[in-house]
Amino acid sequence: MIFTLEKWIKEAAFDCQTCGQCILTHTKLICPMNCPKGLRNGPCGGTLDGKCEVIPEIDCVWTRIETKKTDKKFKVHLPIDHELLNTASYVNLVNGKDRATRLPVDFVDTRHIVPRSSLSRKMLAQEFVVTLEIASPRERQGLSRVEKIMSRVAPRVDAVNTTTNAGGVPSLHSTETAEVVKAHGVEAIIQFCGRDHDEMDFLAEFERAMGMGHRNFLLLTGDWLPDEKREVNQNTWFPMDSSQMIHFANERLENYERRFGFAPFLGVAANPFSTPMNISVERLHFKRAAGARFCQTQAITHVPTYREWYRQLRQGREEEPKMTIPSIPLVGSRRAFGVLCRLPGVYVDESLHRIMEQKSFQGATLEWAFRIAEGLAENGAAGIHAMNFGMPPALIDDFLGEVKERANVARCRAASASS
Ligand code: SF4
Structure with missing residues (x-):
């Protein structure tokens, strides 16, 4: 009644x-x-x-x-x-x-606890880092593809994100793909989505991953499942969001340090193109208060927008270490470009659309990606995260092999221009 x-x-x-x-x-x-x-x-x-x-x-x-x-x-x-x-x-x-x-x-203030991973050490030392995304395969046989990629890229990357259920498509868990990455001497960044876990099973999986020696984690809310009807329905509410997962992990950091001998490096995602921009900035501050120590952004295709978002983000905390890794799409096929354009929350700049109209575009999109990386390095990026959209392996290798040097030159250029 x-x-x-x-x-x-x-x-x-x-x-x-x-x-x-x-x-x-x-x-x-x-x-x-x-x-x-x-x-x-x-x-x-x-x-x-x-x-x-x-x-x-x-x-x-x-x-x-x-x-x-x-x-x-x-x-x-x-x-x-x-x-x-x-x-x-x-x-x-x-x-x-x-x-x-x-x-x-x-939230619990754990700023006195230092995360211990090779990636966190490099980022805290303000070394420019390069990470790569590898999608987890649907089945175990697919791990041979991961093996092949890792044999090529291992010397060129500081860490590899291994996805779980990327875009809502079921796959092996991030930790399984991460084992292949680890076998090549490279740290993985393990992904969990609030969409896929309640508190208990998230913590169980998270701690299992730490028990396997994984130290970097990206805790995301998650995209909508592609086959799910687009409506408001109690049955499809996500069990958790990113800030809740960060909070649950963060409030246990001391305990984890004792149990595993290290505190994990907790990361979140942010979208500088999400509008209104001040809400996107505020949202990242909220996740930082929850315990996030680094951030990876949505694909960046327009440096001035990133520059403004980052300026707002850093206001009043100019002295703190820079811990934001923007993503850069490496576009090598028209079909994959279509996928990029349809991703939720992604803004694809005119400059990339124009290149994609050319008959032969792979060399131009690669150079475009280098220029974006340089622009980001000049504007406070702690590194870049490469996401492959159909680029041939040889060009990905060229990008990963050169991008750090070009970004460091760009950083020096920006530093001398401001001094
Ligand atoms: S855009 Fe806003 S309303 Fe829509 S799913 Fe995201 S938070 Fe919810």
Whole structure:
């Protein structure tokens, strides 16, 4: 009876999605559960022009909330309690059942704990790093492809991201691909998506990966699953978001140091092209407060936009180490270019479109990627992350072999211009 009445009133007034653990008073009276991913701590990185990545016809709920917010207290809402869905939140408030998920909790300050990995050591020393993304294969036989790539690129990279379920397509877990990477003497960056894990299985998998010796982690919210209907539906709300995963790992750092002999290096993703830009910047500050120590960005195709985003990000913290690794797409085929253009939240600049109109374009896209890398190095990038979009192996090797030197020259040029 109370549930029916509450549902009737709150659906009409707030488009309530009946989560039963109401946080409307924390979200400017806008129901965050109208986010198709069910996020409770802020927008994903896919927002362009304030529109939702999943359902572009609607405004991003979290952009609406963040635009109205004036207080910037960084606290995290924990993942929802599924037992409370479709129950009366007024009753849960009175009997205290919703306390754990309604009230946001403080982040834990672990800045005194130094992460220990080769990648973190290089980045903290402000060495320009080069990382490469390798998609995990669907089946174990596919690991031979990873083996072949690693035999070529191992001397040229500082770490390799091994994806899990990239783009929502099922694959081996990042840790399985990472074992091949590790066998070549290169550190892996293990990926977990909040879309694919609840708290318990995330922590179990995360700790298993550390037990296997992996030290770098990228904790992402995740893209929408390609086969899932694009609608707001309780059944497709993601179990966790990136900031919750960072928080869960971060609050255990001391324990991990004791158990494994090292603290993991925790990273997140950010999208400088997500608009409004100040919300993207604020979102990364939120994840830093949660415990993120480095960031990899969405593909960068336009240096001035990155420059402005990075300027806003660094305001007031100019002396801190630079820990942002922007991604650069290496485009070698028209089909893969089409994939890049369709990725959620990705802005593909006119300059790359123009090159792709040429009859023969691979040499030009490679040179374009070098120029982007130089521009990023001049503007505070801690390194670059190469993402392959159909580039032939020989050209990828050329890029990985030369990019560090060209970026270092660009860095020196920028330093002498500013002195
Ligand atoms: S899915 Fe992303 S873009 Fe869409 S409402 Fe949620 S946070 Fe906003």
